[in-house]
Amino acid sequence: xxxxxxxxxxxxxxxxxxxxxxxxxxxxxxxxxxxxxxxxxxxxxxxxxxxxxxxxxxxxxxxxxxxxxxxxxxxxxxxxxxxxxxxxxxxxxxxxxxxxxxxxxxxxxxxxxxxxxxxxxxxxxxxxxxxxxxxxxxxxxxxxxxxxxxxxxxxxxxxxxxxxxxxxxxxxxxxxxxxxxxxxxxxxxxxxxxxxxxxxxxxxxxxxxxxxxxxxxxxxxxxxxxxxxxxxxxxxxxxxxxxxxxxxxxxxxxxxxxxxxxxxxxxxxxxxxxxxxxxxxxxxxxxxxxxxxxxxxxxxxxxxxxxxxxxxxxxxxxxxxxxxxxxxxxxxxxxxxxx
Ligand SMILES: Nc1ncnc2c1ncn2[C@@H]1O[C@H](COP(=O)(O)OP(=O)(O)OP(=O)(O)O)[C@@H](O)[C@H]1O
Numbered sequence: 559x560x561x562x563x564x565x566x567x568x569x570x571x572x573x574x575x576x577x578x579x580x581x582x583x584x585x586x587x588x589x590x591x592x593x594x595x596x597x598x599x600x601x602x603x604x605x606x607x608x609x610x611x612x613x614x615x616x617x618x619x620x621x622x623x624x625x626x627x628x629x630x631x632x633x634x635x636x637x638x639x640x641x642x643x644x645x646x647x648x649x650x651x652x653x654x655x656x657x658x659x660x661x662x663x664x665x666x667x668x669x670x671x672x673x674x675x676x677x678x679x680x681x682x683x684x685x686x687x688x689x690x691x692x693x694x695x696x697x698x699x700x701x702x703x704x705x706x707x708x709x710x711x712x713x714x715x716x717x718x719x720x721x722x723x724x725x726x727x728x729x730x731x732x733x734x735x736x737x738x739x740x741x742x743x744x745x746x747x748x749x750x751x752x753x754x755x756x757x758x759x760x761x762x763x764x765x766x767x768x769x770x771x772x773x774x775x776x777x778x779x780x781x782x783x784x785x786x787x788x789x790x791x792x793x794x795x796x797x798x799x800x801x802x803x804x805x806x807x808x809x810x811x812x813x814x815x816x817x818x819x820x821x822x823x824x825x826x827x828x829x830x831x832x833x834x835x836x837x838x839x840x841x842x843x844x845x846x847x848x849x850x851x852x853x854x855x856x857x858x859x860x861x862x863x864x865x866x867x868x869x870x871x872x873x874x875x876x877x878x879x880x881x882x883x884x885x886x887x888x889x890x891x892x893x894x895x896x897x
Pocket of ligand 1: 571572576594595596597598599600601602603750
């Protein structure tokens, strides 16, 4: 059996099925992410693993122990929340040491362990500061240290970086991943931010409406979304149907939905050059909007009833198309994923 084993877990709130038959396996030392839109059940699943929520049926085991019905304090599970939930009247040292004191760890062991995690989270020198004297990022580091110092079997992180500004958030994503690797600690991370999930995870479980709709390595999910929901949510893919597309060779397009990333679509102001007509699909449309962000220029193209997004990379080298212009878009055949 895997280190974390979740088997047919169900949970209803009143009439709503919030977790529908969830089964998953996680190996020891893995960093996995539950990724999905608001309300899909990520936090409920995490809270069920922590013991903060009961389940209606199914089984949860961690490190060979069935914890489904154990109280929170008997699970040896750590948790970090979006709100840091530090004790405001305690120093950094005392906040981190709190759990160890409760467990009656000796004073000298506490001093050693706390010093080690303070170094790990780069807060050496801040031992005697109070939470209000720290930045949001520093407070979240303390919350993380407090969770890992108890050496839990598994650490659960519920949107821990969501309250931080973008720059600190990116720094902490990398640091969190480094800490996880150095400790070889099994972590389950919850986020609704697909970029964050891609950055930190060994594996991602994509959730929608209480179900896991796809799981796998970030790059595999990105390259091969299993359905329209994942394609739109993960890769900002365009999802088009055979009715939107024409084959450049004149062949009939196979019926179905196709996922196409914005950056693989080529735009032409006139006819598509004949050299490019040997394969692929085309769509004609009108540019209704153009936004440049850093090195990427994004066009929104109105094609019949459909809006198609196209990204041009390395912006400065290419003169832009104007809003209102009609364009021909070529979609390379190998880049159109039949869902
Ligand atoms: N204690 C509760 N009582 C009733 N409904 C609840 C309760 N907790 C959660 N829900 C409902 O269950 C669904 C899933 O909530 P959950 O918090 O697990 O979603 P989430 O994916 O973590 O969303 P978010 O990213 O917004 O936190 C939501 O529709 C929510 O309203």
